[in-house]
Amino acid sequence: MAAAKDDAVVLDVGGHGVRVSHPGKVVFPDAGLTKLDLVNYYVAVADGALRGAGGRPMVLKRFVKGIGQEPFFQKRVPENHPDFIDTATLRYASGTSAEEAVVRDAAGLAWVVNLGCLDLNPHPVRAEDLDHPDELRVDLDPMPGVDWSQIVDVAMIARDVLDDHGLVGWPKTSGSRGMHLLVRIRPEWDYREVRLAAETLAREVERRAPGLATARWWKEERGESVFVDFNQNAKDRTVASAYSVRPLPDARVSTPLDWAEVRTRRPEEFTVATVLERFAELGDPHAGIDDAAGGLEGLLRLAEELGPAEKAPRGSNASGGTGRRESRMPLIEVARTETKPEALDALERWKSAHADVVAHLSPADVMLDGMRGSSSLWYRVRINLQHVPEGERPEQEPLLVDYDPWAGRTG
Structure with a gap:
């Protein structure tokens, strides 16, 4: 490690010099982790992290103001990137394109x-x-009120569905409340077919575990279940890959598991500190993932047998002529905010003003959603009044905060 200008250091990583600016900057105050600690973590687990992210175009999710502030999403690789960063140009359905970073070491x-x-x-x-x-x-995205044991039950059913159709699922914690199953496939199908296969898997899991799992896209219709989120396979979607550090105070890590561990371990056990020890001792439980690529023929045959999935009503009388979907649930919107703390504050203010209504709500009736904007997240707060007696349901009121994520944009 050599000194550079200002307080930066230059690390020798595999024969490449990597400049780390402000290495002593504290990124996770509760865990006591600095920027240099995070760099050293990723270098230590590089074999596993590259198995998940290496050789793939990557959206850069940058927390330049720390974990307490919203990140911004950067698709285009910085122009001054070093020569050991490859690039690939992705073209999106919107007609735009971006030259994205490809990490290989x-x-x-x-x-x-x-x-x-x-x-x-x-x-x-x-x-x-x-x-x-x-x-x-x-x-596997749990709704509020769902505990880890239910997520595990759904994961086991999903594993059975995959196995029945010639595929292998590799489990990992999401690094938040849920779980991911990664399924290597031969690169013979396009995005539309892969998403159809994922949606079919979700429908079959729901069929085998009604009440535990759901494939319903609209959040207010899921109840206290585990949403098998097939839309993460859309062309513009990414998910946090294996060994990713998540922006939670304890520096939690999205950690690959062996199936024998799934029922006994918990997401909060896996942090930067514990995963470093685990990786040094056990290596990567997903070491064989690239040798287990399967085909989608079975799931696509099942898609034909099940027929088209129910689609949300659009157009005609179902949408009042607007072309937009109208929910079948009694929803009200509370706020649209730029940041999550603002959303939480608006929710608490609404609860204080409607204490009699709050008594009827289940955890899943309160919906706080992070919505992806062009380069950052914004937040929407909604309440499902399905469990509130009809005569006691409040009307839609002016939003407590009405942030416009599209303000100032044209086109």
């Missing part, structure tokens, strides 16, 4: 962390073939 991991990236967000394709995913991603 530990030096690349260190470089993206220096930019302020905590978690790694790669696309499910390799840079050499951008049109045919080689990974199907099963995101």
